[in-house]
Amino acid sequence: MPLFKPEHRQLLKMLHPAREEEVSDVLSGLAAFMEEKISPLSPKFDSLAEKITSARKSLLENGICLIPYPSRYGGLELPFSAYTLPGIISGKKLASFSLTEPASGSDAKAVRTKARRVGMEYVLNGTKMFITNAGEADLYFVLGATEKGPSSFIVEKSAPGLEFGEDLPKLGMRGSRTSELRLTDCRISAENLVGREGEGFEQVKTMLNSSRIVMGALCVGVAQVAYEKAVTYSKERRAFGGLISDFQLIREKIADMVTGISAARLLCLYASRLKEMGLEFSSEASQAKVFATETSVRVCDQAIQIFGGLGYTSEDVHRHWRDARLLTIGEGTSEVLRMLIASRELARSL
Amino acid sequence: MELRVNASGTPDLSGAPSKMSTFDKNAVEESIRLKESSGGSVTIITVGRSDAKKTVKEALAMGGDRGYLVVVVAEPDPHDSLTTAYLLARAIERAGPFDLVLCAEGSSDIYAGQVGPMLSEWLALPFLGYVRKVEIKDRVIRCEQTLEESVRVLEAELPALVSVVSEINEPRYPTLLQIMQASKKPIEEVGSELLIDGRAPPRLVTTVGMTAHAMSRKRVIFEGSPEATSRKLVEALRSEGVLKR
Numbered sequence: 001m002p003l004f005k006p007e008h009r010q011l012l013k014m015l016h017p018a019r020e021e022e023v024s025d026v027l028s029g030l031a032a033f034m035e036e037k038i039s040p041l042s043p044k045f046d047s048l049a050e051k052i053t054s055a056r057k058s059l060l061e062n063g064i065c066l067i068p069y070p071s072r073y074g075g076l077e078l079p080f081s082a083y084t085l086p087g088i089i090s091g092k093k094l095a096s097f098s099l100t101e102p103a104s105g106s107d108a109k110a111v112r113t114k115a116r117r118v119g120m121e122y123v124l125n126g127t128k129m130f131i132t133n134a135g136e137a138d139l140y141f142v143l144g145a146t147e148k149g150p151s152s153f154i155v156e157k158s159a160p161g162l163e164f165g166e167d168l169p170k171l172g173m174r175g176s177r178t179s180e181l182r183l184t185d186c187r188i189s190a191e192n193l194v195g196r197e198g199e200g201f202e203q204v205k206t207m208l209n210s211s212r213i214v215m216g217a218l219c220v221g222v223a224q225v226a227y228e229k230a231v232t233y234s235k236e237r238r239a240f241g242g243l244i245s246d247f248q249l250i251r252e253k254i255a256d257m258v259t260g261i262s263a264a265r266l267l268c269l270y271a272s273r274l275k276e277m278g279l280e281f282s283s284e285a286s287q288a289k290v291f292a293t294e295t296s297v298r299v300c301d302q303a304i305q306i307f308g309g310l311g312y313t314s315e316d317v318h319r320h321w322r323d324a325r326l327l328t329i330g331e332g333t334s335e336v337l338r339m340l341i342a343s344r345e346l347a348r349s350l
Numbered sequence: 351m352e353l354r355v356n357a358s359g360t361p362d363l364s365g366a367p368s369k370m371s372t373f374d375k376n377a378v379e380e381s382i383r384l385k386e387s388s389g390g391s392v393t394i395i396t397v398g399r400s401d402a403k404k405t406v407k408e409a410l411a412m413g414g415d416r417g418y419l420v421v422v423v424a425e426p427d428p429h430d431s432l433t434t435a436y437l438l439a440r441a442i443e444r445a446g447p448f449d450l451v452l453c454a455e456g457s458s459d460i461y462a463g464q465v466g467p468m469l470s471e472w473l474a475l476p477f478l479g480y481v482r483k484v485e486i487k488d489r490v491i492r493c494e495q496t497l498e499e500s501v502r503v504l505e506a507e508l509p510a511l512v513s514v515v516s517e518i519n520e521p522r523y524p525t526l527l528q529i530m531q532a533s534k535k536p537i538e539e540v541g542s543e544l545l546i547d548g549r550a551p552p553r554l555v556t557t558v559g560m561t562a563h564a565m566s567r568k569r570v571i572f573e574g575s576p577e578a579t580s581r582k583l584v585e586a587l588r589s590e591g592v593l594k595r
Contacts, residue, residue, distance in 0.1 A: 026529050
């Protein structure tokens, strides 16, 4: 199944009329690379038959992370989102975002990891939980509390006192390693403080605001694949003397699935366009994430239903649901995001 | 997207986006490797409708330096290799001096394998076909030619024309940065009428029709005990010539 479709080109025409051809070229090149080199492996990542490391490396080397960044960092300066280090965006270094702790996830202000300044160093102590890429990443963005409040630090993998737990078994998203991260008198240079002490919470909020759009977009992709598989199957599977795609109840599902995907896609694009234009977008980013992630879970669930017994037993159908299921939890649960959306909307003057 | 066959048996290509032939990618890759090892520059030349510009850009992203697109109003008859080779030859002459022309052993769709040899005739160049390895030293090209059961080593002085087989290399994927840079590389478009200039080659081949091979099953069912039916099956396969006696 081609990943870059005529409808994507139409959307680009709408969003970036002046750079449509350039952006289309880059995205269709990326799509060709994904179709050939990555997509065939994804069932193997899910079944743990193949490690994601080399595929991820080739994807990063291809330049996927360069897309939104300014050219002074080696980026492509294409219109999408922004910030980081050249080493990370060029794919030479893998980074990991380490916020969640055993006792605090959504409630980031309750961070218990402590950071103490000692001379030209900081000493970090604490435990982080459910950290994506823990043990594989070269750099860790760690939130820890100083006397001035939550602060962010870059911890290198080689830092003394940094340890990782076992790879946690997961329902989905099995290509990535997820584990605990332990900091025991972990010493890092004072230069690795990001910004100033006490700015950590705001930094994390800024990052999560943008990443929520990415999470939403990710869900649009997951839902789209599950939807296309279900549609293809419905046009092949026969029952009661006809194709199941001719049955009203299947058609209703297909109509609802695609409508949800289209709406989710547009909401993600709307939030990202607001961000690009330098406008306030946090409510829209949260809306995009809540809607796209929940739509994705529903669409993937319906895909299993259309496949019937085959959907429940075939990894290549149910893995999409298992992948999507993380996304109403990670990087802001649906519940917390609804709180954010409501409080922002209630504060707006009508 | 997939290829479908219409009820009349003709292929329906509407759902299949056009793209660079896989063997052509091998030729582009080899030209870029030669440029990387021996210097020089790579000019990408193709014949097609104006949407073939996408293909030229892709080859430029892989590492070509400039592109040259011979725009035809209608696609030449896919089996009329002579016209395609003729247009390419005129375009190559027009593009300026060169040392080596690389092309695919054949296209991925028609796979007639004729454009390379015909092109070498139009350009009066030595033809080294079905090549799996290329080396150039002191203006002499040395190639390994893949034959059915053996490999022949050929040498020629440059300029020459080489057609490559897929085992020669694994084509690279352009990085996103290269894709962006490719849009700044020059692509010259020239109408085929400028190249033909009243000297078009005779049209020797016209495609009358193209239909999918229709496969009909005999649907023979044998009944009886497993022993008896298996004997009947073996007998039937023998009489069909599937099994030898």
